[in-house]
Amino acid sequence: MSYQDLFERFAVQVLPLGVSDGTHSRFKSIARFTSARTGDAPFKGTSTDQIAFVVSGSAKLVAQASHGREQVVAFHFAGDLVSIPASTAHAYSLCALEDCELVYFPADEFMRLAEQESGMVAEVLNRSLQALERCREKTVALGRKTAQEKLAGFLVTMSDRIGTCSGPNREMVLPMSRKDIGDSLGLTIETVSRQFSELRSLGLIETQGRSGISLLKMQGLKERAGHVKSAA
Amino acid sequence: MSYQDLFERFAVQVLPLGVSDGTHSRFKSIARFTSARTGDAPFKGTSTDQIAFVVSGSAKLVAQASHGREQVVAFHFAGDLVSIPASTAHAYSLCALEDCELVYFPADEFMRLAEQESGMVAEVLNRSLQALERCREKTVALGRKTAQEKLAGFLVTMSDRIGTCSGPNREMVLPMSRKDIGDSLGLTIETVSRQFSELRSLGLIETQGRSGISLLKMQGLKERAGHVKSAA
DNA sequence: CGGCAGTTTGACAAGTCTCAATGGGGGTGG
DNA sequence: CCACCCCCATTGAGACTTGTCAAACTGCCG
Numbered sequence: 001m002s003y004q005d006l007f008e009r010f011a012v013q014v015l016p017l018g019v020s021d022g023t024h025s026r027f028k029s030i031a032r033f034t035s036a037r038t039g040d041a042p043f044k045g046t047s048t049d050q051i052a053f054v055v056s057g058s059a060k061l062v063a064q065a066s067h068g069r070e071q072v073v074a075f076h077f078a079g080d081l082v083s084i085p086a087s088t089a090h091a092y093s094l095c096a097l098e099d100c101e102l103v104y105f106p107a108d109e110f111m112r113l114a115e116q117e118s119g120m121v122a123e124v125l126n127r128s129l130q131a132l133e134r135c136r137e138k139t140v141a142l143g144r145k146t147a148q149e150k151l152a153g154f155l156v157t158m159s160d161r162i163g164t165c166s167g168p169n170r171e172m173v174l175p176m177s178r179k180d181i182g183d184s185l186g187l188t189i190e191t192v193s194r195q196f197s198e199l200r201s202l203g204l205i206e207t208q209g210r211s212g213i214s215l216l217k218m219q220g221l222k223e224r225a226g227h228v229k230s231a232a
Numbered sequence: 233m234s235y236q237d238l239f240e241r242f243a244v245q246v247l248p249l250g251v252s253d254g255t256h257s258r259f260k261s262i263a264r265f266t267s268a269r270t271g272d273a274p275f276k277g278t279s280t281d282q283i284a285f286v287v288s289g290s291a292k293l294v295a296q297a298s299h300g301r302e303q304v305v306a307f308h309f310a311g312d313l314v315s316i317p318a319s320t321a322h323a324y325s326l327c328a329l330e331d332c333e334l335v336y337f338p339a340d341e342f343m344r345l346a347e348q349e350s351g352m353v354a355e356v357l358n359r360s361l362q363a364l365e366r367c368r369e370k371t372v373a374l375g376r377k378t379a380q381e382k383l384a385g386f387l388v389t390m391s392d393r394i395g396t397c398s399g400p401n402r403e404m405v406l407p408m409s410r411k412d413i414g415d416s417l418g419l420t421i422e423t424v425s426r427q428f429s430e431l432r433s434l435g436l437i438e439t440q441g442r443s444g445i446s447l448l449k450m451q452g453l454k455e456r457a458g459h460v461k462s463a464a
Numbered sequence: 465c466g467g468c469a470g471t472t473t474g475a476c477a478a479g480t481c482t483c484a485a486t487g488g489g490g491g492t493g494g
Numbered sequence: 495c496c497a498c499c500c501c502c503a504t505t506g507a508g509a510c511t512t513g514t515c516a517a518a519c520t521g522c523c524g
Contacts, residue, residue: 063372066458071372085365089385089459090372111354118350122343125357132360133317135367140295140303140322142374143418147512153321178471186375188513193472209521210470226298227321379480410503420481425504441489442502465524472519480511487504494497 001055001101003033010053010103013079016119023117030109036096042104043084044093049107050084057100058175062183063090072184074134075176077162081127083107097175142186145226150185151195153225155205159215170215177210199224233287233333235265242285242335245311248351255349262341268328275316276325281339282316289332290407294415295322304416306366307408309394313359315339329407374418377458382417383427385457387437391447402447409442431456 001009007028015024034042036057043050054076061074061082073092076082084094094102114120137157141150163172174181182192199205204221206214215221233241239260247256266274268289275282286308293306293314305324308314316326346352369389373382395404408416414424431437436453438446447453 063368064460065372065376066460069376069458071375073368073371083361083364085368087460088365089369089457091460092368111357115350115354118347118353121350121353121357122347125343125353125360128357128360128364129315132315132364132367133320135364135371136295136305136317136324137321139305139367139370139374140297142371143303143415144297144301183375189471190473190514191512194512197472225321226301228296228298228319228323421503422482422505423480426480429504467524468520468522470519470521472517474517475515477512477514479513480509482509483507485504485506487502489502490500492497492499494495 003031006033006055006101006103007031009055014053014081014120014123016117016123019117019120023113023120026113027105027110030105030113032104034102034104036100036102038096038098040100041093041095042102045087045091046084046093047086049086050104051107051110052082052084052094052102052104054078054080054082055101055103058097059094059100060097060176060180060184061092062095063092065090070183071186072180074131074138075158075161075180075184081124083128083131097180138184147185147187147191147195148198148224149226150187151181151192152199152204152221153227154181154185155199155213155215156218156221156225159218163215166214170218172213172215174211174213235263238265238287238333238335239263241287246285246313246352246355248349248355251349251352255345255352258345259337259342262337262345264336266334266336268332268334270328270330272332273325273327274334275336277319277323278316278325279318281318282336283339283342284314284316284326284334284336286310286312286314287333287335290329291332292327292329292408292412292416293324294327295324297322302415303418304412306363306370307390307393307412307416313356315360315363329412370416379417379419379423379427380430380456381458382419383413383424383431384436384453385459386413386417387431387445387447388450388453388457391450395447398446402450404445404447406443406445 011024015027036042056078058075058077060072061076061084063071063073065071082094085092114124141153145153158174159170159172163170178189178192182189196207200207204217206216243256247259268274288310291308292304293308293316295303295305297303314326317324346356373385377385390406391402391404395402410421410424414421417424428439432439436449438448
């Protein structure tokens with residue numbers, strides 16, 4: 001896809017309707033582009049905050065702790081806007097799960113421009129609040145849930161984001177490996193695998209190959225995710 | 233403190249400089265006020281998103297999972313703006329650690345008004361991004377750190393927010409109990425207590441009574457917090 | 465079809481949780 | 495102002511979930 005087209009995808013989804021031509025072209029002048037192949041981490045070691053828009057593909061936002069430990073902070077898909085902080089206590093990077101096309105900006109310039117269009121800041125704020133909400137939910141899972149609850153909750157959440165309906169079931173193709181899932185849930189590969197087997201033997205899911213998943217009993221999965229009753 | 237004064241505290245810290253009188257008074261007209269005594273949770277069970285400004289005191293944002301498990305998602309102090317979501321998979325509430333004075337708003341009305349002042353949305357966005365950053369750092373701690381690293385990191389972070397310098401050391405009075413700390417770090421009271429003892433016997437901290445803490449060796453604590461080297 | 469990376473499964477170790485008892489701080493009432 | 499008492503914190507022993515190490519298996523790609 002041409003840079004022109006990539007930018008337009010960003011503009012349609014993020015710039016508010018009726019944005020002035022001037023703002024449109026100013027964003028275009030500071031936009032940068034990159035294609036990341038699976039496994040690439042284009043922002044690794046960045047010394048300034050970045051804002052990236054995922055035009056296509058999927059990616060994981062990874063934080064690195066000492067002793068080579070990695071924590072997946074969030075997964076992102078086409079249409080998502082991701083803020084990638086410069087290194088603080090932990091080093092962050094955005095790593096492609098599938099080949100990705102990205103439009104990105106230095107965060108400070110992006111914010112400066114955005115402030116000139118109030119609808120634009122509001123759009124970014126909405127997306128940030130959504131990211132905050134997801135991060136809070138992940139916090140609860142990491143802090144207070146068992147391995148099985150973590151995986152059940154993960155599958156339910158993912159099916160909302162990338163799943164398709166198939167009769168009463170939901171199906172999806174996970175773009176991430178068992179290691180990525182483990183690094184996201186604070187578990188090891190082995191524990192993730194054991195819990196997949198457990199959910200399979202409980203009849204809650206079926207798997208097709210390495211990445212195909214069918215959720216057979218959404219209700220049962222949600223119950224096992226350890227949510228509070230009020231959440232229907 | 234009078235409602236008038238409470239609102240002015242909010243206005244000075246959150247409304248942008250040079251905001252119009254109209255906006256100022258519109259915010260004032262939707263503002264609500266409450267005083268929470270230690271242990272009170274004024275937004276428990278709210279069915280709509282709320283935005284709260286902490287004028288004085290300190291509070292914890294708590295998420296409730298099944299089986300009575302609680303996860304402290306964030307601690308907040310005077311001057312903080314907190315977004316409290318209506319219940320989703322988990323029920324959230326803001327609970328006072330010390331007596332609090334709060335100014336709050338229904339989130340939807342707040343956002344609608346904010347959008348009319350671009351500087352206002354930008355201010356809220358900045359604060360949200362800071363909250364997101366803190367939440368991400370917590371995610372790393374919960375997912376990939378040992379009990380000792382969690383507590384060391386917690387003490388370092390808290391000292392940045394509420395600590396005072398005392399020669400080469402940093403001192404603080406923690407407003408939260410061991411249970412709150414455990415619920416924040418995904419640990420039990422007992423494990424938190426054991427790690428306090430361990431850090432004490434390593435000569436990294438001293439404690440005065442239940443809540444007084446002196447951090448004696450910041451460098452040593454940061455190393456034990458499991459941060460990556462690059463973070464000086 | 466063959467090789468390899470990723471996944472599954474098993475046995476064992478370790479860190480944290482649970483349950484229980486003791487100790488101490490700090491607030492309250494005399 | 496002091497003493498008492500209750501709640502929180504600390505410490506200990508044993509159980510359990512998850513991590514670690516190792517081996518076998520299997521999709522998937524060339």
